[in-house]
Amino acid sequence: MLRINCPFCGERDHSEFTYGGDATVTYPALDAPTEAWFEAVYVRSNPKGPHRERWQHSDGCRLWLIVERDTVTHAITRVEPSRAVLSELIK
């Protein structure tokens, strides 16, 4: 079980969170061409080591977080709000 340190609620079991995919993906504009959307929806790198991923604290504050997790050791090195505004706010 992972323990994720939610910046708003504190350290909690990962069972309180929902995984939301690769945070390094930037989704294109809605009117972007099919190829750009294909890239964003289907093409993923599979890095060994640190990786940024999205998690929602679905059974807590419901905010979306960006979690930096090592895919080999599962060590979590950084957790921050997905919204930049909120990152500024809690500093």
Added chain:
Amino acid sequence: MTGFRLKSGGAIDRGKPLSFSFDGRMLRGFTGDTLASALLASGQRLVARSFKYHRPRGIMGAGVEEASALVTVGKGAHTTPNTLASTEELVDGLDAYSQHCWPSLRFDLGAINQLFARLFSAGFYYKTFMGPGKRPKSWLFYEHFIRRAAGLGVASREPDPDHYESREAFCDVLVIGAGPAGIEAARVAAEAGLDVFLAERDFLLGGALLHESQPIEDTDARDWLSARERSLRAAPNVRILGHTTAFGLYDNGVAGLVERLQPGASARERFWVVRAKRIVIAAGALERPLVFGNNDRPGVMLASALRAYANRWAVAAGRRVLIATNNDSAYAAAHDLARAGIATTLIDARENLPASLLHKSKEAGVELRLACVPLRTIGRCARAVEIGTADGGGVETIQCDAVGMSGGWSPTQHLLSQRGVKPIWNETLAAFLPGATGEPIRCAGAAAGTWRSEDCARSGRAAGAEAARALGRRAPDEEFPGPGGWEAPIRPWVFGGIKGKAFVDLQNDVTLDDVRQACAEGYDAPELLKRYTTLGMATDQGRTSAVNALAVIAEARAKPLDAIGTTTFRPPFVPVSIGALAGAERDQHLLPTRRSPMHDALVAQGARMLETGLWLRPWFYPQGEETVDESYLREMRLVREAVGICDVSTLGKIAVQGPDAGELLDRVYVNAFKSLTVGRARYGVMLRDDGIVMDDGTSWRIGEHEYFMTTTTANAGKVMAWLEELLETRWPDLRVAVTSVTDQWAGASVAGPLARDLLQALVKDVDFTNEAFSFMGVREGSFDGVHCRIARISFSGELAYEIYVPADYGQALWRVLLEGAKSRGGGTYGLEALGALRVEKGHVGGPELDGRATLDDLGLGRLASTKKPFIGSALRMRPDLQRKDRAQIVGLMPVTTGETFKGGSILCAAGDESGHGLGWVTSVTESPSLGQWIGLGFVKGGLADWEGRTLLADDPIRGRRTLVKVVAPHFLDPEGKRLHG
């Protein structure tokens, strides 16, 4: 002669006798006994039959290393198979039974398998029943018979009547194992002020000290132990759990523990999830058997087990004991047995030993023979041992009635291995030692390869101090002692001169010959060998066999042992009952039950409720003895002819508020919502990023900056999370907030030609005339002073409204609606009628929104806006999703009126029923309006290719074949006259 109780000594309470039964025979033991010690003391040598050959087996260990003495405890629904006799605390009235034998333990017909042992050698099943040259059906034929003979123990088929609990816990330091290392680690960490959790598998604390006859740190071992136990138990910051096994270590310091509770406690077992900042593994080491002929016979035990039974339980396994060793550790066992008056012979594979060992043995009265190894035991229960030199020469037979063996020690690496840490082979100690880990986990004591008790205690103190310092506390300096502690080096792996069956894995009946044969056939990597021979599988997961097996492979491949590799241990370290893992989360407690605000009123009215997801929803409202079919057809008629009311409170409801609310809806729905005027509602469909339909529903424009979105019941949570994700991760600039208000509103659908009449009588401040309140209009009003929201929308195709009130007024609303409906010749309708009404109208529902269908597949392509992009608008245009021959929605009707068909049927061209067919049937109902059965389904090419043609709805599972005609999926009032009337 067999085992007996010594006259004095032991940590048992002779004043508190207990009675128990084994295979129906009444026996006696004492408080403090395990089932194994009491069986041994009662002279019971034969305890079990082995798994494959049904060979007689006895007790071989004194703890979790036991590989033979698996018994079934309890009977009926309380049956627990595969219980280790050596770890089962004896309680009064315990019922234990032997396993794997029929008709009895003494005379077991399955033992005939021994005669066919050649057949059962490595890879027997694969070679005989599978692979090239075998008819593919042969395994299918034999499997049934093989499965019946296989398996470890038999579980009860009755529901488990016991209670189980689960607990969550946090601590600074979790110490696993309460031997000298664990106790000292806990003490030092506690004295530094840390919150300590100490878990011990045994029902007593002390580990190896419980059978230690020698002093530790100049103190009698028991005094040393009891002083520390007292202070640990008195410390407020130490939690001690006995009878508790740590079976798994997981990420970020999370450990899984299972606690066995005493009979009469609140539960049988308690599952702990402990989150620790640091973990000290002080789980000790396990002694390895020696590999020699008939080393599995009852009476052959580990040397440390012989010692433990004698010292802790005052039980001698025999009167004449032969102990065979290749290392120093068995000397203590031999000395203690000899001092207890048992004639003891010790044979050692080594030649040159330090004088101190020789002297102590002589002093204790042990007959010592050097450069000797056991070749085989003689007798069904060992009564003699043939010994010889390492190369099989100088054979001599020694009479005895119990045999001890020590093949060296394996530090308990399982928990660390679960964390993915590879152990490091130490050639000098012939043992795997803990590898490096970046996690805050430390092995201490024998688990780190430290053999002497005093060094273990030191190692524990060092681990406790390390934990304290890492967590910012002061702690005394203590260095970790190095591994080892023997006076003379071990001489492992003597496999020469062995006669007969020599077992490497006792629990799975894998012999030396099996392992060698597997290596010869090329299965010479540990992971391959495990699968080919089953070595290291079953409940003990190779606890005593793994290292010996690696040594045999190393010998066969003529390579050093550490070049062979290891297998990875996976959780759980010991079997954990499903009951313990489930805890209280069973039956109705597995998931929460959601009830609509109308629930009590519906039930009072006689509704039959149906579980849909977490919700309980009204299925149908039987009158008298009505069946579901009779009931829903009557309910449909009420709606079509008068007025029906239906609880729709379970629909997902989301308040979308803010200046950009319309922009958000424009982006997530395929159709336009920004342009919707205030006071209007619109049906919308959402796609996923990949262009597949996610959900549908109506959204109502309540104000300039506010929409009231409804979703399907099933997708309410998903849509809410989706909107949150989009707003937070993709469009943080949108000024809009979404709030789930599903539980804040109770809602009812009011449908039928008299719906307007009913509502107008109720809600007087809203004008319901067609001119004032047209189809898809939204109004706010009140009834009896209660605020309500009404939209004129229809799922059934009738003149219909949805009316919502604050949840607390749900039952009040229901009561007045029910009165109003009844007085107009109408009534209530449930889910079954709701589903049937929408099929008549050709509306899509859950069975059609199956996560595979596109807008066009559902016949909704014309909804998609061409003026704005939306989620999924790019990828839905991919060529494969635009193919004309995709399965698309159609209406279906039996060719012969009166015939029926079912959802789930495969649609095929009549006469061609091969392959996967051309489509499938999703929803079917009887239609009172049309006087026959109708359905929706998907067929390749859709209406364009199939309208008016005939297909076969084939239902091979339920054995029904119906010819159906393909029609447009709007069976009733396709022009919408009723809707707009």
